[in-house]
Amino acid sequence: MDHIVSLSLRTVALLRTFLVRDRRGAAALEFALGSVVLLSTASICFDLYTRISADTAGARMASIMADYVSRDEHPDLAEMTKLGEFLYNNELGVPANLAFVVTAIRKPSGNPPEVLWIDETIKIGDATATQELADACAQHVDGSPPSPVLPGHFTMADDDILIIVEFCARLTRLGALSQQVAGDIYRLYALPARTQGKTPDPPA
Amino acid sequence: MTTESVLAIGTFVIAFAGLMEIVGVTFQTDQMDRAAQAAARALALDSSILHDDAKRKERACDAIIDELDKDPAFDCWDKWPDSKIQPNVNPSELPATLALNQDPAGSSGEMVFVRIGWSRDLMSFEQSSTSVSMVAMGLARAEP
Numbered sequence: 616m617d618h619i620v621s622l623s624l625r626t627v628a629l630l631r632t633f634l635v636r637d638r639r640g641a642a643a644l645e646f647a648l649g650s651v652v653l654l655s656t657a658s659i660c661f662d663l664y665t666r667i668s669a670d671t672a673g674a675r676m677a678s679i680m681a682d683y684v685s686r687d688e689h690p691d692l693a694e695m696t697k698l699g700e701f702l703y704n705n706e707l708g709v710p711a712n713l714a715f716v717v718t719a720i721r722k723p724s725g726n727p728p729e730v731l732w733i734d735e736t737i738k739i740g741d742a743t744a745t746q747e748l749a750d751a752c753a754q755h756v757d758g759s760p761p762s763p764v765l766p767g768h769f770t771m772a773d774d775d776i777l778i779i780v781e782f783c784a785r786l787t788r789l790g791a792l793s794q795q796v797a798g799d800i801y802r803l804y805a806l807p808a809r810t811q812g813k814t815p816d817p818p819a
Numbered sequence: 820m821t822t823e824s825v826l827a828i829g830t831f832v833i834a835f836a837g838l839m840e841i842v843g844v845t846f847q848t849d850q851m852d853r854a855a856q857a858a859a860r861a862l863a864l865d866s867s868i869l870h871d872d873a874k875r876k877e878r879a880c881d882a883i884i885d886e887l888d889k890d891p892a893f894d895c896w897d898k899w900p901d902s903k904i905q906p907n908v909n910p911s912e913l914p915a916t917l918a919l920n921q922d923p924a925g926s927s928g929e930m931v932f933v934r935i936g937w938s939r940d941l942m943s944f945e946q947s948s949t950s951v952s953m954v955a956m957g958l959a960r961a962e963p
Contacts, residue, residue: 653834664841671849675856679958682860683910683930686960698910698958705917705956706852 658792665790669709670800673782676702677715677804681780684717684818685806692736692818699737712740713784714749718756719808719815720763720779722771730761731776732817744785748799752783755803766805776808776815844939848953851937854886855957859933862906863959869906869931879904879933901936901952906961908932917956933957 676699683698684690699715707713715738719731733756738745755764771777784800786793808815861882868874880895896902905916909928916932938950 649830653830656834657837660838660841664845667845668848671852675852678856682863682958683960686929686962694910698913701910701913704914 662790662792665709666786666793666797669707669711669784669786669790670802672706672708673784673800673802674804676706677780677782677802679706680715680717680782681778681804681806684780684815685778686809687815688810688813689816690717690818692734695818696737700739703739707784709786709790710788711784711786712738712744712748713782714738714745714752716749716753716781716783717818718753718763718779718781719817720755720765720771720777721814722773722775724773728763728765728771728777730756730763731814733761734818736818740787748783748785751799752781752801754781754801755779766803769805774812776810777805778808778815779803779805847939848955850887851935851953851955852957854883855933855935855955856959857886857957858882858904858935859931859957859959862904862931862933863961866962869961872904875904875906883935895935899935899937903934905932905934913958917954929961931957931959931961 679702680695680698684695695715695717699713703711703713714735717734717737719733720728721731722728733753735749735753738749755766756762757764765771765777766779769777780803782800782802782804786800858879861878862869862875865878868878876896880893883889883895884891884893903916907928908916908930910930912928913930913932917934933956935955936952937955938952
Protein backbone atom coordinates (compact mmCIF):
# COMPACT_ATOMS: atom_id res chain seq x y z
CA MET A 616 0.00 0.00 0.00
CA ASP A 617 2.80 2.36 0.95
CA HIS A 618 4.47 1.52 -2.29
CA ILE A 619 1.40 2.62 -4.33
CA VAL A 620 1.03 5.88 -2.37
CA SER A 621 4.69 6.64 -2.85
CA LEU A 622 4.45 5.97 -6.59
CA SER A 623 1.40 8.22 -6.92
CA LEU A 624 3.08 11.05 -5.07
CA ARG A 625 6.14 10.77 -7.25
CA THR A 626 3.98 10.82 -10.41
CA VAL A 627 2.14 13.95 -9.24
CA ALA A 628 5.45 15.61 -8.42
CA LEU A 629 6.75 14.75 -11.87
CA LEU A 630 3.63 16.15 -13.57
CA ARG A 631 3.90 19.36 -11.52
CA THR A 632 7.47 19.73 -12.68
CA PHE A 633 6.46 19.42 -16.33
CA LEU A 634 3.12 21.19 -16.33
CA VAL A 635 3.57 23.96 -13.80
CA ARG A 636 7.17 24.75 -13.12
CA ASP A 637 8.86 23.90 -16.39
CA ARG A 638 7.54 26.36 -19.01
CA ARG A 639 10.07 25.43 -21.67
CA GLY A 640 8.38 24.80 -25.01
CA ALA A 641 5.09 26.38 -23.91
CA ALA A 642 5.24 28.97 -26.72
CA ALA A 643 5.84 26.25 -29.31
CA LEU A 644 2.89 24.31 -27.96
CA GLU A 645 0.65 27.41 -28.14
CA PHE A 646 1.88 28.11 -31.67
CA ALA A 647 1.12 24.54 -32.74
CA LEU A 648 -2.39 24.67 -31.29
CA GLY A 649 -3.00 28.15 -32.73
CA SER A 650 -1.77 27.05 -36.17
CA VAL A 651 -4.23 24.18 -36.22
CA VAL A 652 -7.10 26.53 -35.39
CA LEU A 653 -6.02 29.13 -37.97
CA LEU A 654 -5.39 26.60 -40.73
CA SER A 655 -8.73 24.91 -40.05
CA THR A 656 -10.52 28.26 -40.21
CA ALA A 657 -8.73 29.16 -43.46
CA SER A 658 -9.61 25.78 -44.99
CA ILE A 659 -13.27 26.12 -44.03
CA CYS A 660 -13.42 29.67 -45.46
CA PHE A 661 -11.82 28.57 -48.73
CA ASP A 662 -14.12 25.57 -48.96
CA LEU A 663 -17.14 27.77 -48.34
CA TYR A 664 -15.96 30.25 -50.97
CA THR A 665 -15.69 27.41 -53.51
CA ARG A 666 -19.16 26.19 -52.64
CA ILE A 667 -20.73 29.66 -53.00
CA SER A 668 -18.92 30.24 -56.32
CA ALA A 669 -20.06 26.83 -57.60
CA ASP A 670 -23.61 27.56 -56.52
CA THR A 671 -23.80 30.85 -58.44
CA ALA A 672 -22.01 29.26 -61.41
CA GLY A 673 -24.65 26.49 -61.35
CA ALA A 674 -27.40 29.10 -61.68
CA ARG A 675 -25.66 30.64 -64.69
CA MET A 676 -25.10 27.21 -66.26
CA ALA A 677 -28.79 26.34 -65.94
CA SER A 678 -29.82 29.68 -67.46
CA ILE A 679 -27.40 29.36 -70.41
CA MET A 680 -28.56 25.80 -71.14
CA ALA A 681 -32.22 26.86 -70.90
CA ASP A 682 -31.58 29.80 -73.22
CA TYR A 683 -29.91 27.48 -75.73
CA VAL A 684 -32.63 24.82 -75.70
CA SER A 685 -35.59 27.19 -75.62
CA ARG A 686 -34.81 28.61 -79.06
CA ASP A 687 -34.57 25.30 -80.85
CA GLU A 688 -37.33 23.34 -82.52
CA HIS A 689 -34.95 20.40 -82.98
CA PRO A 690 -32.47 20.53 -80.06
CA ASP A 691 -29.14 18.92 -80.95
CA LEU A 692 -28.10 16.64 -78.10
CA ALA A 693 -24.44 16.56 -79.19
CA GLU A 694 -24.24 20.36 -79.13
CA MET A 695 -26.05 20.48 -75.78
CA THR A 696 -23.54 18.00 -74.36
CA LYS A 697 -20.63 20.06 -75.67
CA LEU A 698 -22.17 23.17 -74.18
CA GLY A 699 -22.53 21.35 -70.84
CA GLU A 700 -18.88 20.27 -70.96
CA PHE A 701 -17.74 23.79 -71.83
CA LEU A 702 -19.75 25.25 -68.96
CA TYR A 703 -18.36 22.63 -66.58
CA ASN A 704 -14.79 23.47 -67.55
CA ASN A 705 -15.12 27.23 -67.68
CA GLU A 706 -18.00 28.29 -65.45
CA LEU A 707 -17.96 25.73 -62.65
CA GLY A 708 -14.22 25.21 -62.79
CA VAL A 709 -13.97 22.77 -59.85
CA PRO A 710 -14.03 18.96 -59.91
CA ALA A 711 -17.60 17.72 -59.66
CA ASN A 712 -20.12 15.18 -60.83
CA LEU A 713 -23.05 16.89 -62.47
CA ALA A 714 -26.22 16.31 -64.39
CA PHE A 715 -28.61 18.47 -66.40
CA VAL A 716 -32.25 17.50 -66.59
CA VAL A 717 -34.13 19.26 -69.37
CA THR A 718 -37.92 19.04 -69.40
CA ALA A 719 -40.42 20.42 -71.89
CA ILE A 720 -43.97 21.02 -70.64
CA ARG A 721 -46.94 21.91 -72.81
CA LYS A 722 -50.40 23.16 -71.85
CA PRO A 723 -52.95 21.81 -74.35
CA SER A 724 -56.11 23.87 -74.85
CA GLY A 725 -58.57 23.21 -72.04
CA ASN A 726 -56.42 20.53 -70.40
CA PRO A 727 -53.86 20.61 -67.61
CA PRO A 728 -50.15 20.89 -68.52
CA GLU A 729 -48.42 17.71 -69.66
CA VAL A 730 -44.82 16.62 -69.96
CA LEU A 731 -43.70 16.59 -73.60
CA TRP A 732 -40.31 15.03 -72.94
CA ILE A 733 -37.55 14.75 -70.39
CA ASP A 734 -33.87 14.51 -71.21
CA GLU A 735 -31.46 13.30 -68.54
CA THR A 736 -28.57 12.32 -70.76
CA ILE A 737 -26.20 15.24 -70.15
CA LYS A 738 -24.07 13.91 -67.33
CA ILE A 739 -20.45 14.70 -66.58
CA GLY A 740 -18.30 12.70 -64.17
CA ASP A 741 -18.57 9.33 -62.51
CA ALA A 742 -21.37 7.26 -64.10
CA THR A 743 -22.89 5.98 -60.84
CA ALA A 744 -22.78 9.35 -59.08
CA THR A 745 -24.20 11.27 -62.05
CA GLN A 746 -27.02 8.74 -62.51
CA GLU A 747 -27.88 9.13 -58.83
CA LEU A 748 -27.82 12.92 -59.25
CA ALA A 749 -29.98 12.82 -62.38
CA ASP A 750 -32.55 10.58 -60.68
CA ALA A 751 -32.91 12.98 -57.77
CA CYS A 752 -32.62 16.12 -59.88
CA ALA A 753 -35.94 16.07 -61.72
CA GLN A 754 -38.09 17.75 -59.10
CA HIS A 755 -40.68 19.17 -61.47
CA VAL A 756 -42.12 15.95 -62.77
CA ASP A 757 -43.98 13.43 -60.70
CA GLY A 758 -45.43 9.93 -61.11
CA SER A 759 -45.55 7.52 -64.00
CA PRO A 760 -46.39 8.54 -66.68
CA PRO A 761 -44.74 11.79 -65.52
CA SER A 762 -46.94 14.77 -64.84
CA PRO A 763 -45.51 18.27 -64.42
CA VAL A 764 -45.11 20.08 -61.11
CA LEU A 765 -44.71 23.67 -62.22
CA PRO A 766 -42.00 25.65 -60.43
CA GLY A 767 -43.08 28.61 -58.30
CA HIS A 768 -46.79 27.82 -58.82
CA PHE A 769 -46.50 29.01 -62.42
CA THR A 770 -49.64 29.08 -64.47
CA MET A 771 -49.51 28.38 -68.17
CA ALA A 772 -51.80 29.73 -70.86
CA ASP A 773 -53.24 27.39 -73.47
CA ASP A 774 -50.62 26.15 -75.98
CA ASP A 775 -47.74 27.54 -73.92
CA ILE A 776 -44.56 25.47 -73.90
CA LEU A 777 -42.15 25.75 -70.99
CA ILE A 778 -38.54 24.57 -70.98
CA ILE A 779 -37.19 23.76 -67.52
CA VAL A 780 -33.50 23.08 -66.99
CA GLU A 781 -32.51 21.59 -63.66
CA PHE A 782 -28.84 21.49 -62.73
CA CYS A 783 -27.49 19.20 -60.03
CA ALA A 784 -23.87 18.93 -58.96
CA ARG A 785 -21.85 17.19 -56.28
CA LEU A 786 -18.45 18.75 -55.63
CA THR A 787 -15.79 16.09 -55.27
CA ARG A 788 -12.72 17.95 -54.03
CA LEU A 789 -12.82 21.70 -53.40
CA GLY A 790 -16.06 22.56 -51.64
CA ALA A 791 -16.62 18.94 -50.66
CA LEU A 792 -16.52 19.87 -46.96
CA SER A 793 -19.41 22.33 -47.30
CA GLN A 794 -21.12 19.70 -49.44
CA GLN A 795 -21.40 17.49 -46.35
CA VAL A 796 -23.47 20.18 -44.62
CA ALA A 797 -25.32 21.84 -47.48
CA GLY A 798 -25.87 18.81 -49.72
CA ASP A 799 -25.83 18.69 -53.52
CA ILE A 800 -26.12 21.87 -55.55
CA TYR A 801 -29.52 22.26 -57.18
CA ARG A 802 -30.42 25.07 -59.55
CA LEU A 803 -33.39 25.59 -61.82
CA TYR A 804 -34.12 27.85 -64.75
CA ALA A 805 -37.39 27.96 -66.66
CA LEU A 806 -38.07 29.76 -69.93
CA PRO A 807 -40.95 29.70 -72.41
CA ALA A 808 -40.00 27.94 -75.63
CA ARG A 809 -39.28 30.52 -78.31
CA THR A 810 -40.01 28.31 -81.28
CA GLN A 811 -42.87 30.46 -82.57
CA GLY A 812 -45.72 28.12 -81.81
CA LYS A 813 -43.93 24.96 -82.95
CA THR A 814 -43.59 22.08 -80.53
CA PRO A 815 -39.93 21.33 -79.83
CA ASP A 816 -38.73 17.78 -80.49
CA PRO A 817 -36.86 15.81 -77.82
CA PRO A 818 -33.08 16.41 -78.02
CA ALA A 819 -31.49 14.00 -80.48
CA MET B 820 1.41 45.50 -24.41
CA THR B 821 3.33 42.25 -24.66
CA THR B 822 4.83 40.81 -27.84
CA GLU B 823 2.31 38.00 -27.71
CA SER B 824 -0.61 40.46 -27.67
CA VAL B 825 0.81 42.36 -30.64
CA LEU B 826 1.24 39.10 -32.56
CA ALA B 827 -2.26 37.94 -31.66
CA ILE B 828 -3.83 41.23 -32.77
CA GLY B 829 -1.74 41.20 -35.98
CA THR B 830 -2.84 37.67 -36.78
CA PHE B 831 -6.46 38.55 -36.18
CA VAL B 832 -6.27 41.65 -38.41
CA ILE B 833 -4.62 39.66 -41.24
CA ALA B 834 -7.19 36.86 -40.92
CA PHE B 835 -10.05 39.38 -40.97
CA ALA B 836 -8.60 41.18 -44.02
CA GLY B 837 -8.23 37.83 -45.78
CA LEU B 838 -11.83 36.96 -45.06
CA MET B 839 -13.03 40.32 -46.36
CA GLU B 840 -10.93 39.80 -49.47
CA ILE B 841 -12.61 36.44 -50.11
CA VAL B 842 -16.04 38.05 -49.71
CA GLY B 843 -15.01 40.91 -52.04
CA VAL B 844 -13.65 38.57 -54.73
CA THR B 845 -16.76 36.38 -54.57
CA PHE B 846 -19.07 39.37 -54.93
CA GLN B 847 -17.11 41.07 -57.69
CA THR B 848 -16.55 37.90 -59.71
CA ASP B 849 -20.25 37.11 -59.63
CA GLN B 850 -21.07 40.69 -60.63
CA MET B 851 -18.72 40.54 -63.63
CA ASP B 852 -20.11 37.17 -64.71
CA ARG B 853 -23.62 38.59 -64.58
CA ALA B 854 -22.48 41.64 -66.58
CA ALA B 855 -20.99 39.42 -69.31
CA GLN B 856 -24.19 37.37 -69.37
CA ALA B 857 -26.32 40.52 -69.62
CA ALA B 858 -24.18 41.73 -72.54
CA ALA B 859 -24.54 38.40 -74.37
CA ARG B 860 -28.32 38.38 -73.84
CA ALA B 861 -28.65 41.99 -75.03
CA LEU B 862 -26.78 41.16 -78.24
CA ALA B 863 -28.67 37.92 -78.80
CA LEU B 864 -31.96 39.82 -78.79
CA ASP B 865 -31.02 42.03 -81.70
CA SER B 866 -29.64 40.19 -84.70
CA SER B 867 -29.59 43.42 -86.75
CA ILE B 868 -26.56 44.72 -84.88
CA LEU B 869 -24.84 41.40 -84.29
CA HIS B 870 -22.47 41.66 -87.22
CA ASP B 871 -21.62 45.33 -86.84
CA ASP B 872 -18.56 45.48 -84.60
CA ALA B 873 -19.03 49.09 -83.43
CA LYS B 874 -22.74 48.71 -82.72
CA ARG B 875 -22.43 45.42 -80.89
CA LYS B 876 -19.60 46.79 -78.75
CA GLU B 877 -21.75 49.78 -77.86
CA ARG B 878 -24.81 47.62 -77.08
CA ALA B 879 -22.77 45.20 -74.99
CA CYS B 880 -21.19 48.04 -73.03
CA ASP B 881 -24.63 49.61 -72.39
CA ALA B 882 -25.79 46.28 -70.93
CA ILE B 883 -22.67 46.03 -68.78
CA ILE B 884 -23.13 49.61 -67.53
CA ASP B 885 -26.74 48.80 -66.60
CA GLU B 886 -25.75 45.62 -64.79
CA LEU B 887 -22.83 47.17 -62.91
CA ASP B 888 -24.62 50.48 -62.35
CA LYS B 889 -21.70 52.45 -63.74
CA ASP B 890 -21.50 55.96 -65.15
CA PRO B 891 -23.06 56.08 -68.67
CA ALA B 892 -19.77 57.44 -70.02
CA PHE B 893 -17.89 54.35 -68.85
CA ASP B 894 -15.89 52.86 -71.73
CA CYS B 895 -15.83 49.07 -71.26
CA TRP B 896 -13.46 48.36 -74.15
CA ASP B 897 -10.95 50.95 -73.03
CA LYS B 898 -11.08 49.73 -69.45
CA TRP B 899 -10.94 46.03 -70.36
CA PRO B 900 -8.91 45.74 -73.58
CA ASP B 901 -8.58 41.96 -73.17
CA SER B 902 -12.26 41.52 -73.93
CA LYS B 903 -13.94 40.23 -77.03
CA ILE B 904 -17.28 39.43 -78.58
CA GLN B 905 -17.68 36.38 -80.78
CA PRO B 906 -21.10 36.75 -82.44
CA ASN B 907 -21.56 33.43 -84.21
CA VAL B 908 -20.17 30.45 -82.43
CA ASN B 909 -21.28 26.83 -82.11
CA PRO B 910 -21.07 25.09 -78.74
CA SER B 911 -18.45 22.74 -80.22
CA GLU B 912 -16.26 25.75 -81.06
CA LEU B 913 -16.53 27.43 -77.68
CA PRO B 914 -13.18 26.28 -76.25
CA ALA B 915 -11.37 28.13 -79.05
CA THR B 916 -13.20 31.37 -78.33
CA LEU B 917 -11.68 31.54 -74.88
CA ALA B 918 -8.24 32.16 -76.36
CA LEU B 919 -7.82 35.74 -77.45
CA ASN B 920 -7.07 36.32 -81.14
CA GLN B 921 -8.09 32.80 -81.96
CA ASP B 922 -11.50 32.86 -83.56
CA PRO B 923 -13.04 29.60 -84.64
CA ALA B 924 -12.43 29.28 -88.36
CA GLY B 925 -15.50 29.63 -90.51
CA SER B 926 -17.87 29.65 -87.57
CA SER B 927 -21.50 30.09 -88.45
CA GLY B 928 -23.13 29.18 -85.18
CA GLU B 929 -25.93 30.80 -83.35
CA MET B 930 -24.48 31.68 -79.98
CA VAL B 931 -23.13 35.03 -78.87
CA PHE B 932 -20.07 34.74 -76.69
CA VAL B 933 -18.89 37.68 -74.59
CA ARG B 934 -15.59 37.49 -72.75
CA ILE B 935 -14.55 40.23 -70.36
CA GLY B 936 -10.90 40.18 -69.34
CA TRP B 937 -10.74 42.24 -66.17
CA SER B 938 -8.33 42.55 -63.31
CA ARG B 939 -8.69 43.01 -59.62
CA ASP B 940 -6.26 44.87 -57.41
CA LEU B 941 -5.22 42.71 -54.52
CA MET B 942 -6.54 43.79 -51.13
CA SER B 943 -8.27 46.67 -52.98
CA PHE B 944 -5.51 49.14 -52.14
CA GLU B 945 -5.73 52.26 -54.30
CA GLN B 946 -1.99 52.27 -54.96
CA SER B 947 -1.69 48.53 -55.36
CA SER B 948 0.48 47.51 -58.26
CA THR B 949 -0.41 43.84 -57.84
CA SER B 950 -3.49 42.71 -59.64
CA VAL B 951 -4.89 39.41 -60.71
CA SER B 952 -6.34 38.79 -64.15
CA MET B 953 -9.84 37.41 -64.23
CA VAL B 954 -12.18 36.32 -67.01
CA ALA B 955 -15.94 36.65 -67.03
CA MET B 956 -17.97 35.13 -69.81
CA GLY B 957 -21.50 35.26 -71.05
CA LEU B 958 -23.30 33.09 -73.57
CA ALA B 959 -26.68 33.47 -75.20
CA ARG B 960 -28.37 32.02 -78.22
CA ALA B 961 -29.20 34.56 -80.91
CA GLU B 962 -32.60 34.87 -82.55
CA PRO B 963 -32.80 32.41 -85.45
